[in-house]
Amino acid sequence: MARSSRRTFLGQLSAAAAAIPGFGALGWGAAAAPAGTAWQGAPSDTTFDLLIAGGRVIDPGQNLSAVRDVAIRHGRVARIGENIPPDQARQVFDATGKIVTPGLIDLHSHVYEHGTPLGVPSDLVGIQSGVTTIVDAGTTGASMFPGFRRFVIDGARTRIYALLNLSTAGCCTDEIYLDPRLINTRAARRVIEAHRDLILGLKVRVRGRREDLAHDVATLTTARELADEAGLPVMMHWSTEPDLLALLRAGDILTHPFNPPTERSSNVFGSQLTQADTVLPQILELADRGIFTDGQLATTHHQWQVSEKATNQGWFPDAISTDVARTPDRTPASVLLPMSQFLHLGLSLEQVIERVTTNPAKMLDYPETVGSLEPGSTADVAVLELEQGRFTFGDGSRPEPQTRDLSQQFVNVATLKGGVFVKGGIGV
Numbered sequence: 001m002a003r004s005s006r007r008t009f010l011g012q013l014s015a016a017a018a019a020i021p022g023f024g025a026l027g028w029g030a031a032a033a034p035a036g037t038a039w040q041g042a043p044s045d046t047t048f049d050l051l052i053a054g055g056r057v058i059d060p061g062q063n064l065s066a067v068r069d070v071a072i073r074h075g076r077v078a079r080i081g082e083n084i085p086p087d088q089a090r091q092v093f094d095a096t097g098k099i100v101t102p103g104l105i106d107l108h109s110h111v112y113e114h115g116t117p118l119g120v121p122s123d124l125v126g127i128q129s130g131v132t133t134i135v136d137a138g139t140t141g142a143s144m145f146p147g148f149r150r151f152v153i154d155g156a157r158t159r160i161y162a163l164l165n166l167s168t169a170g171c172c173t174d175e176i177y178l179d180p181r182l183i184n185t186r187a188a189r190r191v192i193e194a195h196r197d198l199i200l201g202l203k204v205r206v207r208g209r210r211e212d213l214a215h216d217v218a219t220l221t222t223a224r225e226l227a228d229e230a231g232l233p234v235m236m237h238w239s240t241e242p243d244l245l246a247l248l249r250a251g252d253i254l255t256h257p258f259n260p261p262t263e264r265s266s267n268v269f270g271s272q273l274t275q276a277d278t279v280l281p282q283i284l285e286l287a288d289r290g291i292f293t294d295g296q297l298a299t300t301h302h303q304w305q306v307s308e309k310a311t312n313q314g315w316f317p318d319a320i321s322t323d324v325a326r327t328p329d330r331t332p333a334s335v336l337l338p339m340s341q342f343l344h345l346g347l348s349l350e351q352v353i354e355r356v357t358t359n360p361a362k363m364l365d366y367p368e369t370v371g372s373l374e375p376g377s378t379a380d381v382a383v384l385e386l387e388q389g390r391f392t393f394g395d396g397s398r399p400e401p402q403t404r405d406l407s408q409q410f411v412n413v414a415t416l417k418g419g420v421f422v423k424g425g426i427g428v
């Protein structure tokens with residue numbers, strides 16, 4: 001199914017849901033406008049449900065970074081302006097001194113908690129951290145996705161979408177799931193069709209080593225055919241092998257650019273044996289080819305030495321995500337952690353926010369508007385602060401992590417999903 005027809009299909013589904021009496025009241029944000037209906041602008045009553053007043057509103061999609069008020073009505077952003085009179089709103093949240101952004105998007109997480117060893121609690125790294133949209137990047141394959149949906153996605157308060165792993169078994173520990181016998185394209189096709197509302201792409205793991213090239217090309221070719229047939233993009237585990245990169249197309253995503261160089265992984269400078277002084281030309285070319293990159297700094301896929309060398313040369317990934325991030329005390333970390341680290345590496349506040357809102361919103365075909373505060377958008381909002389201090393973070397280097405001291409870190413104060421506070425709020 002082409003992407004355009006996929007959207008039409010979803011619109012029909014939403015319209016059908018809106019036609020069922022009481023259906024809209026079941027979800028979060030009972031005050032939200034009926035799904036599937038176009039936002040009609042201001043109704044005759046000029047009262048807003050909520051005013052988020054006086055914060056520094058950063059929405060890179062609107063080129064906005066200034067003190068503004070955000071007015072919300074019927075679960076959607078109704079207006080952004082200066083000095084909107086508080087008496088026009090039923091409730092006012094004072095965001096003075098805070099940063100107000102679209103609800104954050106974590107483009108690459110693993111949230112099948114209890115279902116896989118990798119899984120972290122979705123709402124902890126989600127709405128509790130200002131993240132209203134999580135994309136689970138290939139934790140599950142065709143045989144596991146229905147359980148993931150039933151036991152995690154359906155009950156989560158955070159919006160969770162998924163990239164389906166090409167391997168039926170999803171991504172397990174070790175590399176067993178790279179076995180070609182675990183690729184079943186018929187099963188994958190069936191699951192994609194049955195869960196079009198949640199599956200936004202395919203995830204494929206390649207080994208990325210030259211000696212495994214034949215295996216990797218065969219795997220990626222299968223993924224390419226399946227993705228093209230389904231009208232979905234591919235997210236591929238990192239490799240700098242030109243034969244593999246040639247199989248990627250505009251709209252695809254390459255992830256894990258800052259791997260510690262080992263015999264099992266490469267990074268933007270190549271493999272362990274071939275580390276170049278500058279970011280490889282085939283990586284620099286990706287942007288011109290319309291291929292996105294996604295980067296993590298708080299996981300086994302990060303080495304400070306690598307990220308510093310790349311960012312000093314001006315190379316940054318398009319999206320910032322967690323993968324499986326951990327705080328120094330080993331608790332699951334949200335995307336706020338790599339956001340703080342990228343701020344440390346030299347991105348501006350606006351550039352950091354862009355990589356967890358506007359950019360990841362462009363990278364997949366979400367069924368609703370995410371990552372934006374444009375009037376008419378679903379009112380997913382994060383209220384953040386920058387805490388000052390000394391914060392030490394390690395990386396994935398073995399046997400000992402390299403550490404760096406940061407002088408500030410992002411903290412989430414409140415989160416709204418569909419115009420409703422799901423963390424913090426008035427009187428809290």
Ligand SMILES: [Zn+2]
Binds near residue numbers: 110137323
């Ligand atoms: Zn991952």
